[in-house]
Amino acid sequence: xxxxxxxxxxxxxxxxxxxxxxxxxxxxxxxxxxxxxxxxxxxxxxxxxxxxxxxxxxxxxxxxxxxxxxxxxxxxxxxxxxxxxxxxxxxxxxxxxxxxxxxxxxxxxxxxxxxxxxxxxxxxxxxxxxxxxxxxxxxxxxxxxxxxxxxxxxxxxxxxxxxxxxxxxxxxxxxxxxxxxxxxxxxxxxxxxxxxxxxxxxxxxxxxxxxxxxxxxxxxxxxxxxxxxxxxxxxxxxxxxxxxxxxxxxxxxxxxxxxxxxxxxxxxxxxxxxxxxxxxxxxxxxxxxxxxxxxxxxxxxxxxxxxxxxxxxxxxxxxxxxxxxxxx
Numbered sequence: 001x002x003x004x005x006x007x008x009x010x011x012x013x014x015x016x017x018x019x020x021x022x023x024x025x026x027x028x029x030x031x032x033x034x035x036x037x038x039x040x041x042x043x044x045x046x047x048x049x050x051x052x053x054x055x056x057x058x059x060x061x062x063x064x065x066x067x068x069x070x071x072x073x074x075x076x077x078x079x080x081x082x083x084x085x086x087x088x089x090x091x092x093x094x095x096x097x098x099x100x101x102x103x104x105x106x107x108x109x110x111x112x113x114x115x116x117x118x119x120x121x122x123x124x125x126x127x128x129x130x131x132x133x134x135x136x137x138x139x140x141x142x143x144x145x146x147x148x149x150x151x152x153x154x155x156x157x158x159x160x161x162x163x164x165x166x167x168x169x170x171x172x173x174x175x176x177x178x179x180x181x182x183x184x185x186x187x188x189x190x191x192x193x194x195x196x197x198x199x200x201x202x203x204x205x206x207x208x209x210x211x212x213x214x215x216x217x218x219x220x221x222x223x224x225x226x227x228x229x230x231x232x233x234x235x236x237x238x239x240x241x242x243x244x245x246x247x248x249x250x251x252x253x254x255x256x257x258x259x260x261x262x263x264x265x266x267x268x269x270x271x272x273x274x275x276x277x278x279x280x281x282x283x284x285x286x287x288x289x290x291x292x293x294x295x296x297x298x299x300x301x302x303x304x305x306x307x308x309x310x311x312x313x314x315x316x317x318x319x320x321x322x323x324x325x326x327x328x
Contacts, residue, residue, distance in 0.1 A: 019269035051095070090116070
């Protein structure tokens with residue numbers, strides 16, 4: 001028999017992502033709907049170890065669905081990786097009479113939650129919040145869609161300058177381990193080349209592709225580079241190599257950086273966050289634990305945390321082919 005849950009805690013951990021506030025709102029209001037208490041945990045696992053809790057009700061989360069970042073703040077915690085740190089967190093949870101946790105974050109957040117569940121048999125459910133979209137068990141993580149729109153808008157503006165000055169721009173986007181952002185914005189913004197960790201096209205092939213583009217009549221080019229791309233040690237090394245091996249291009253670099261993580265969430269992310277929050281709370285109430293909620297074939301489904309952590313999100317190979325055709 002699953003234990004009766006009367007109070008649920010919610011926290012955000014790791015890097016912030018647009019849609020986290022919408023997910024917090026959904027968790028809090030779903031708790032209110034089912035007439036159970038909800039507690040916000042500030043600063044992720046750091047706050048869990050320090051007992052930094054605040055009771056939340058439906059009115060606590062008004063006017064936040066449209067805000068980026070997270071009202072509960074976020075932090076990465078080294079101490080929570082220790083047995084002593086997790087025991088300290090558990091003691092604070094029991095003293096506050098919290099019966100279950102909703103964890104909003106990425107694979108690091110889920111790893112901490114899974115270990116915590118194993119050590120203390122404490123119910124946890126994860127909601128994937130990361131712009132990189134690199135979590136197995138969901139087609140979209142919270143913040144991914146918003147980041148795509150933010151990046152495409154920036155690239156459109158850079159292209160105006162590239163076209164005006166016959167320039168080649170290398171634009172670095174986030175994606176240390178996965179190329180989802182680069183691949184999608186590359187197609188959406190009409191980039192000539194897209195460099196992602198999953199596909200190593202090599203420096204010589206890159207230069208040859210750029211030569212073909214110029215011979216076809218293109219006077220400017222945009223190359224999207226995921227930060228985890230394996231061709232060069234950095235986007236600046238790519239620039240130097242093209243400078244040395246191609247004449248006629250004024251080569252520039254633009255690193256978009258953390259601007260990709262900010263801003264108001266898109267409608268898609270707000271709706272997704274709302275659906276995930278409802279599913280997370282109602283799954284806990286149904287006795288489910290150690291799962292992540294995710295979007296699969298348009299439906300909100302549960303994936304074991306272990307699978308979400310160890311699984312590998314797959315790049316859309318069709319987009320690679322579309323990109324190649326569109327860059328003709």
